[in-house]
Amino acid sequence: MISEKKALTRHADVPGMDVIDHYIKDGGYQGLEKALKRVPQDIVEEVKKSFLRGRGGAGFPTGLKWSFLPKEKTKPFYLVCNADEGEPGTFKDRIIMENDPFLLIEGMTITGYAIRADLGFIYIRGEFKWIAEKLEKAIEQAKKKNLLGKNILNSNYCFDIKVMRGAGAYICGEETALLESIEGKRGEPRTKPPFPANVGLYGCPTIVNNVETLACIPFILQHDAETFKLMGSFQAAGTKLYGISGHVNKPGVYEYPMGTNLKDLIQYAAGGVKNSKKLKAVIPGGLSATILKADEIDVNMDFDSCLKKDTMLGSGGIIVMDEDTSIPEVAMTTINFFTHESCGQCAPCREGLAKIQQILKNLLAGNGTANDLKTIDELANIINGSTLCPLGEAGALAVNAMIQKFRPEFESLVN
Amino acid sequence: MSTTPSPHVVGDKEYKLSQQLKDKITDLSAQYPEKNSVIIPALHLIQDEFGWVPPAAMRQMAQLLNIASNTVFGVASFYTMFNNKPVGRYHIQICRNIACSLNGSKELLEHIMKKLGIQIGEVSNDGKFSVSTVECLGACGSAPVMMVNDVYYENLTEKKVDQIIKSLE
Ligand SMILES: Cc1cc2nc3c(=O)[nH]c(=O)nc-3n(C[C@H](O)[C@H](O)[C@H](O)COP(=O)(O)O)c2cc1C
Ligand code: SF4
Ligand code: FES
Numbered sequence: 069m070i071s072e073k074k075a076l077t078r079h080a081d082v083p084g085m086d087v088i089d090h091y092i093k094d095g096g097y098q099g100l101e102k103a104l105k106r107v108p109q110d111i112v113e114e115v116k117k118s119f120l121r122g123r124g125g126a127g128f129p130t131g132l133k134w135s136f137l138p139k140e141k142t143k144p145f146y147l148v149c150n151a152d153e154g155e156p157g158t159f160k161d162r163i164i165m166e167n168d169p170f171l172l173i174e175g176m177t178i179t180g181y182a183i184r185a186d187l188g189f190i191y192i193r194g195e196f197k198w199i200a201e202k203l204e205k206a207i208e209q210a211k212k213k214n215l216l217g218k219n220i221l222n223s224n225y226c227f228d229i230k231v232m233r234g235a236g237a238y239i240c241g242e243e244t245a246l247l248e249s250i251e252g253k254r255g256e257p258r259t260k261p262p263f264p265a266n267v268g269l270y271g272c273p274t275i276v277n278n279v280e281t282l283a284c285i286p287f288i289l290q291h292d293a294e295t296f297k298l299m300g301s302f303q304a305a306g307t308k309l310y311g312i313s314g315h316v317n318k319p320g321v322y323e324y325p326m327g328t329n330l331k332d333l334i335q336y337a338a339g340g341v342k343n344s345k346k347l348k349a350v351i352p353g354g355l356s357a358t359i360l361k362a363d364e365i366d367v368n369m370d371f372d373s374c375l376k377k378d379t380m381l382g383s384g385g386i387i388v389m390d391e392d393t394s395i396p397e398v399a400m401t402t403i404n405f406f407t408h409e410s411c412g413q414c415a416p417c418r419e420g421l422a423k424i425q426q427i428l429k430n431l432l433a434g435n436g437t438a439n440d441l442k443t444i445d446e447l448a449n450i451i452n453g454s455t456l457c458p459l460g461e462a463g464a465l466a467v468n469a470m471i472q473k474f475r476p477e478f479e480s481l482v483n
Numbered sequence: 484m485s486t487t488p489s490p491h492v493v494g495d496k497e498y499k500l501s502q503q504l505k506d507k508i509t510d511l512s513a514q515y516p517e518k519n520s521v522i523i524p525a526l527h528l529i530q531d532e533f534g535w536v537p538p539a540a541m542r543q544m545a546q547l548l549n550i551a552s553n554t555v556f557g558v559a560s561f562y563t564m565f566n567n568k569p570v571g572r573y574h575i576q577i578c579r580n581i582a583c584s585l586n587g588s589k590e591l592l593e594h595i596m597k598k599l600g601i602q603i604g605e606v607s608n609d610g611k612f613s614v615s616t617v618e619c620l621g622a623c624g625s626a627p628v629m630m631v632n633d634v635y636y637e638n639l640t641e642k643k644v645d646q647i648i649k650s651l652e
Contacts, residue, residue, distance in 0.1 A: 162621055232524070233527060237561065313626060387581055401581055
């Protein structure tokens with residue numbers, strides 16, 4: 069058996085968490101109070117010690133990222149919360165923002181203090197309009213309580229947060245495309261370096277963090293780095309929100325120690341495969357992650373363990389497929405998505421994905437040829453490593469892995 | 484089926500930004516470190532008003548902000564949420580991505596198209612409904628999912644869809 073651990077969902081059973089008094093009564097804002105008694109650098113060190121790694125997909129150590137900001141402050145610094153939540157299979161940040169908006173706001177306020185930011189943005193996917201409105205109301209409440217705005221809790225620290233809605237572009241989840249979008253431009257990723265910590269929003273030093281990452285910060289400051297670490301498992305720190313969808317009995321978002329076994333998550337958290345069917349495949353970390361066959365799911369769901377199994381934790385969006393699922397259909401859905409969302413800046417991504425899409429379409433329509441699977445493999449190899457951002461290769465490699473792992477199903481489509 | 488614009492939008496003249504909307508956009512633009520950050524929020528406001536982003540309205544917005552119209556057109560065309568042509572008063576968008584397709588969104592789409600007598604991208608003759616597909620809406624745990632205008636409908640079944648459409652009559 070596995071047991072839930074509640075750091076991020078600790079207020080989940082208390083209704084009305086979008087009212088600031090309820091949040092404070094339930095222990096909210098203790099993290100900020102403690103933080104403001106310490107110097108900013110001290111908080112960066114505490115977060116480093118917690119081994120918190122970014123929950124947006126790449127798992128970059130959060131404290132380390134913060135320490136890349138210039139030591140001298142000659143320009144404004146910005147904090148940007150990535151609430152784009154666009155990776156298919158991912159619906160976890162929404163839970164935090166809908167149920168416990170102040171957890172994110174407190175996390176941003178502490179982070180803003182730690183990184184000496186002047187202003188914060190929450191960039192939220194455009195479709196989450198009602199959540200954006202909820203966040204705006206929460207921000208107003210926090211301002212009235214002097215928990216945001218000028219001289220927060222009578223300190224010297226001033227910080228404000230603005231909510232910005234995207235408009236339906238998955239690529240705007242990529243941090244530099246996101247910054248372009250806040251600046252009012254097309255969401256086309258920038259070349260890196262320079263990294264946002266040096267040249268970010270409006271050309272100023274900027275830290276971009278995911279909602280879940282920022283929501284971990286109040287816990288770390290209210291308790292300490294060690295307590296947060298212990299919420300995790302032997303090999304990985306803290307808890308993780310796992311979103312489980314597809315063919316399971318109880319789809320939903322569940323908080324467990326980082327590194328909980330995938331098999332157990334499906335069986336115990338999500339109640340197993342629906343309709344007593346057999347398991348066929350699992351995509352463990354959002355649609356960009358490499359698919360796993362039913363006999364490959366004995367994997368601990370943390371960044372390093374997933375990499376060792378040649379897949380990735382990504383966003384922790386677990387998509388479960390039963391025995392009746394057609395993997396070629398899933399591959400088609402996958403390539404349709406990535407082709408549609410390519411920003412079109414680099415030819416290998418734009419043309420390569422479209423080519424793969426066409427081949428798969430023909431295959432599924434019964435017009436495939438014996439060479440098709442080889443061509444896709446070659447295209448995937450060309451796209452891999454030749455694009456400006458990871459979208460192109462994510463799409464190509466995800467589809468290619470489906471073909472390699474379920475080859476007979478694809479071969480049977482060729483007459 | 485035809486793509487007649489919804490009745491409340493006839494001709495370019497109708498796409499005039501009200502003084503109220505103009506003031507709102509100007510106020511908003513002053514709240515960002517750089518004024519161009521208001522472009523996407525302003526496009527949302529325009530779409531809230533007209534149901535899509537008419538070029539005439541975008542031109543007025545560009546003029547208001549003292550930026551080139553082409554800049555605004557370029558931004559609007561990048562983002563799929565901004566409709567480049569009129570949609571129905573009830574714009575139905577069904578998620579076609581992984582969790583939803585595993586849970587029958589394709590069949591649901593067929594059902595809706597048949598029921599309303601329109602295909603993807605079309606508007607019904609009375610201007611009331613239009614249908615399109617969208618990518619993952621971030622609600623995969625309650626698949627299949629659709630949006631009608633700004634509102635999410637989750638855990639859909641054919642029966643539920645019928646009820647929803649009926650409630651919009
Ligand atoms: C195509 C693409 C889409 C992404 N989408 C998201 C997203 O929706 N949300 C998110 O937090 N990070 C997303 N990321 C990762 C961000 O670029 C960035 O690494 C992350 O926001 C950093 O936050 P973290 O360090 O807290 O994880 C995406 C990356 C790529 C390449
Ligand atoms: S890889 Fe694709 S999405 Fe990324 S920058 Fe290139 S064209 Fe755009
Ligand atoms: S796949 Fe439909 S909401 Fe995510």
